[in-house]
Amino acid sequence: MVKTGVGEIKALYESLLNCKSVDFVCLATAYEEILGNWYDQEFAPKLFASNTKTREIIAETAGNRAYGKTKDGVKNSVRFMSYPGGQADLILSDTFAALVSFSKENPYVVMIEDQELIASFRAQFSLLWDGATR
Numbered sequence: 509m510v511k512t513g514v515g516e517i518k519a520l521y522e523s524l525l526n527c528k529s530v531d532f533v534c535l536a537t538a539y540e541e542i543l544g545n546w547y548d549q550e551f552a553p554k555l556f557a558s559n560t561k562t563r564e565i566i567a568e569t570a571g572n573r574a575y576g577k578t579k580d581g582v583k584n585s586v587r588f589m590s591y592p593g594g595q596a597d598l599i600l601s602d603t604f605a606a607l608v609s610f611s612k613e614n615p616y617v618v619m620i621e622d623q624e625l626i627a628s629f630r631a632q633f634s635l636l637w638d639g640a641t642r
Contacts, residue, residue, distance in 0.1 A: 512616040514542060520606055520617050521551050524599070529561040531633050533598040535591040537567050542610045556584055565633075565640050567591045587640035598629065605629045 511520075524530050539547060555562065561583050566572045568588040576586035595610040605620040620626060 509619045510616055511619065512614060514615055516617050517543065517608055517610075517615055518546065518551075520599070520608065520619075521547070521555075524560060524601060525554055525558050527560050527601045527603075529563075529602065531600040531630075531637075532562065532564040532566075533633065533636060534564055535567045535589065536595040536597050536608075536610045537569065538595050539597075539610045541612060542615045563587075563633075563637065565589055565636055568641070587637060587642055589636065589640050598633070600626065600629055600633055 556579075562585070564579075564584075564586045566576070566586060566588060568590045572586075572588065576588065579586050597608045597610070599606045599608065603621070605626045607618040607620070609616050609618075620629075
């Protein structure tokens with residue numbers, strides 16, 4: 509199911525606060541152009557104060573390295589990858605996967621509940637996680 513607009517992206521992220529665990533492949537570096545400071549100032553503090561366990565693969569930047577140092581490495585873990593571009597993220601929750609496009613012209617979310625696809629995304633995440641730098 510495709511959901512368009514910034515409000516739908518924010519609603520997706522808010523839904524993660526109720527999950528046991530979430531894996532992120534967050535290689536988009538221009539998400540602030542779509543979300544403003546909402547993610548960093550409003551959502552992230554709630555997520556990391558929640559009981560949700562997270563693993564994040566994020567773009568290798570100086571800012572993201574500093575961000576990674578704020579994580580405890582147990583409940584919230586971060587790894588890094590070089591990534592030349594593309595403004596999209598993959599999110600794997602307890603029950604669904606989501607692809608998020610931070611397109612300036614048309615930001616949207618693709619919600620995936622098909623368990624076969626989710627299993628495939630989880631296998632891909634594991635390979636990326638194992639190959640990402642700490």
